[in-house]
Amino acid sequence: MPGDDPSTGTDAPAVVWFRRDLRLADHPALLAASGSDGRSGPGPRDVVPLFVVDPALWGPSGEPRRAWLLRSLHALDDAIGGGLVVRQGDPAEVVPALVHEVGATQVHVSADSGPYGRRRDDTVLAALETGGARLVRTGSPYAVGPGSVRNGSGEPYKVFTPFSRAWLRHGWPAPAAPADGSAGRVRWSPAPGRDWPTEPDLGGTELPEVGEAAAHTRWQEFLQEGVGEYGTAREVPARPGTSSLSAHLRYGEIHPRTLLADLAALAQDDGLSASSRESVETFRSEIAWREFYADVLWHHPGSAREYLRPQLAGMRYDDVGSGVGADRLRAWQEGRTGYPFVDAGMRQLREEAWVHNRVRMVVASFLVKDLHVEWQHGARFFMSLLRDGDLASNSHGWQWVAGSGTDAAPYFRVFNPVTQGQKFDPDGDYVRRYVPELAHLRGRKAHAPWEADDGYDHGYPERVVDHAAERVEALARLGEVTG
DNA sequence: TTTTGAGTTGTTCGA
DNA sequence: GTCGAACAACTCAAA
Numbered sequence: 001m002p003g004d005d006p007s008t009g010t011d012a013p014a015v016v017w018f019r020r021d022l023r024l025a026d027h028p029a030l031l032a033a034s035g036s037d038g039r040s041g042p043g044p045r046d047v048v049p050l051f052v053v054d055p056a057l058w059g060p061s062g063e064p065r066r067a068w069l070l071r072s073l074h075a076l077d078d079a080i081g082g083g084l085v086v087r088q089g090d091p092a093e094v095v096p097a098l099v100h101e102v103g104a105t106q107v108h109v110s111a112d113s114g115p116y117g118r119r120r121d122d123t124v125l126a127a128l129e130t131g132g133a134r135l136v137r138t139g140s141p142y143a144v145g146p147g148s149v150r151n152g153s154g155e156p157y158k159v160f161t162p163f164s165r166a167w168l169r170h171g172w173p174a175p176a177a178p179a180d181g182s183a184g185r186v187r188w189s190p191a192p193g194r195d196w197p198t199e200p201d202l203g204g205t206e207l208p209e210v211g212e213a214a215a216h217t218r219w220q221e222f223l224q225e226g227v228g229e230y231g232t233a234r235e236v237p238a239r240p241g242t243s244s245l246s247a248h249l250r251y252g253e254i255h256p257r258t259l260l261a262d263l264a265a266l267a268q269d270d271g272l273s274a275s276s277r278e279s280v281e282t283f284r285s286e287i288a289w290r291e292f293y294a295d296v297l298w299h300h301p302g303s304a305r306e307y308l309r310p311q312l313a314g315m316r317y318d319d320v321g322s323g324v325g326a327d328r329l330r331a332w333q334e335g336r337t338g339y340p341f342v343d344a345g346m347r348q349l350r351e352e353a354w355v356h357n358r359v360r361m362v363v364a365s366f367l368v369k370d371l372h373v374e375w376q377h378g379a380r381f382f383m384s385l386l387r388d389g390d391l392a393s394n395s396h397g398w399q400w401v402a403g404s405g406t407d408a409a410p411y412f413r414v415f416n417p418v419t420q421g422q423k424f425d426p427d428g429d430y431v432r433r434y435v436p437e438l439a440h441l442r443g444r445k446a447h448a449p450w451e452a453d454d455g456y457d458h459g460y461p462e463r464v465v466d467h468a469a470e471r472v473e474a475l476a477r478l479g480e481v482t483g
Numbered sequence: 484t485t486t487t488g489a490g491t492t493g494t495t496c497g498a
Numbered sequence: 499g500t501c502g503a504a505c506a507a508c509t510c511a512a513a
Contacts, residue, residue: 151511159490162511235492289491361492400491408509413493420493471494482507487513498501 013046013189014106015099017091019117020141021110021252022072023212024079024186026175028139033108034186037138038179046189048102049080052095053088053197056116062384063200064353068210070199072251075211085193092123099133102191110252111137113146113294114391115301141249142291143172143256146298149291156299158406163295164288175258205353207387208244215248223262228276230283237345237356238429243283246388247354249290256287290393296406297392304395305376312404315481318372328371331464332363333381335435338463340447341421342366344434351434353387358424364401365415369474370465375402403478411478414471421447435460 016033024030031037035045051073058066077084087094095107107128112121125135140146149167150156157163208214222243226233233241248254263284267277297303307313318325331337335346345359355363360382367378379398383389396405403409425431428446432439437460438446449455456462 157511159510161490285491358492365493407490408507410490410493410505411507412495412505415492416494479506485513487511489511490509494505496502496504498503 011046013048013102013104014108015048015050015095015102015104016108017050017052017095018076018084019051019109019112019252020250021139021255022076023215023253023255024076025212025216026177026255026258027110028176029108029110029137030186031176031178032136032138033106036178036186037176044187046187048085048098048104048189048191049076049083050085050087050095050098050191050193051076052091053086053195054091054120055088056090056120058088058197060383062386062389063202064205064207064385064387065389066197066200067202068207068247068251068387070197071207071210072212072253073196075213075253079212080188083188083190085191086196087193088195088197091120092127095124096127096131096133098191098193099128100131102189105133106136107133108136108138111140111145113140113142113298115297115304118301139176141252141255142294143260143287144170144291146291146294149295156295157292158296160289160292160407163292164285167288167291172257172260175255175261205351207353208247210247210253212253215245215253218244218248219254219259219262223266227263227266227283228273228279231275231279234282235358235424237359238425238427238433242356244354246390246393250388250390256290259287260284290390292406293392293396296396303399304379304391307402307404308396308399308406309404309409311481312402312478316372316477317374320373320377325371325373328464329367329373329377331461332367332371332373332378336461337366337465338461339366339417339421339467340428340431340435340438340449340460341425342417344431347434349382349385353385355386356430358420359430360397361401362415362417362420364398365413366417368398368402369414370417370467370470372470372474372477375399375404411475411482414474416471417467418447 014033016030021027021029028037034047073084073086085098099107112118121135128135144167149163149170157166226241226243229241233239249256263280267280300308320326320329332346335343337343342363345355345363349355364378367373368375375398379395382394399405403413421431422444428441428443431446437458438449440454440458441449441452445452449460
């Protein structure tokens with residue numbers, strides 16, 4: 001292949017096709033493209049940076065994610081110096097066309113392990129090979145490539161804890177740096193194509209700072225000020241105790257390997273208190289969850305829609321096509337179920353395109369167990385509004401709540417929306433922030449306006465269902481399919 | 484092969 | 499208010 005032959009040397013550039021890896025640091029595929037990884041033939045090689053706006057992904061993405069993606073692309077474009085090639089269309093046509101135009105023989109990507117991405121890449125690979133070019137997959141958005149952690153029999157793990165132990169044993173490479181130790185200056189090669197979509201109207205939704213630099217800033221901030229308290233602070237939705245890295249990770253603005261390396265370095269510090277050490281461990285475990293769910297999706301590409309535990313597909317659920325079911329689903333979506341913690345969460349979703357994880361579980365449990373709506377409806381709604389919407393984490397998080405997930409669900413896993421609120425938002429700060437109708441209530445009454453004389457004075461809606469009754473109903477319906 | 488222990492995030496009740 | 503036990507039965511992992 002012309003671009004690969006060390007004896008002749010050649011000017012053939014390589015294409016790096018960005019997808020969920022919108023960064024320049026710690027980017028194995030980019031290093032491979034530029035020939036700076038010390039393995040991929042002679043370097044340095046000119047690199048044509050490409051992003052393809054694929055209608056199949058762009059369409060279903062929802063405004064917050066489209067906006068995040070565009071802003072992240074602009075940040076990447078700036079970092080590159082303005083040469084990012086952006087084209088719209090089917091990658092199976094767009095990528096080979098660009099390769100032909102610039103005379104490249106290699107296209108470098110980070111592997112995509114999602115169901116659509118795998119199919120798309122196989123198609124693109126075939127199309128490229130027809131033209132005599134290669135698709136080279138290097139690295140992935142995960143520390144350990146999905147599908148590669150196996151048990152002694154070569155089977156995938158189905159339970160998180162054993163997976164995480166094996167994942168840890170498996171280990172991962174250090175953050176990728178150029179083989180020559182340089183700062184990784186890439187020779188970017190311009191090519192025509194600046195077909196940027198216009199940014200969608202976000203209404204009132206505000207996104208945080210987007211892009212690789214912002215991701216690193218946030219990470220450093222969390223590493224220095226947040227991670228030591230993470231174990232307890234992460235449970236308080238009114239306070240910024242979580243990393244807020246989910247969307248940055250979603251777009252690959254920072255790689256989990258970078259986080260893991262910094263955490264390992266932090267753990268070296270003998271001065272770390274026992275509780276901080278535990279917090280660091282808890283945060284690492286959250287990264288492991290992200291990897292676990294990606295692994296599960298790799299083995300079960302249909303799990304975004306299909307029950308991992310098929311038994312639960314036979315359960316009685318309420319119809320949401322019309323009538324009461326439709327009304328209740330809408331009340332949930334719009335944050336007016338009459339349960340303050342649930343409504344605050346759903347309104348945070350609309351306002352910030354993000355929800356605290358504790359609250360995600362509570363609102364999900366409410367939809368499935370109190371309103372008896374199939375989890376897929378909730379999962380789809382989340383995906384349409386979340387800025388960090390990740391198919392693997394979202395689908396499996398919902399399945400976990402619904403009881404159809406990878407772990408054998410205790411039948412009693414039904415969140416109480418009132419006590420959860422009182423436990424994790426004892427002062428009601430979170431509720432008051434998102435539900436102005438309850439701004440006059442303090443403490444536990446913010447979670448139970450029916451206990452306050454003036455609870456409904458400012459237009460807060462009555463409860464759409466009675467939790468205690470629906471809990472019993474949910475357990476009864478479960479009993480019908482589990483015996 | 485068989486056996487044993489464990490399994491993210493909960494709730495309620497009674498002492 | 500706090501604490502421990504009970505709450506199905508099952509699947510998975512590992513010895």
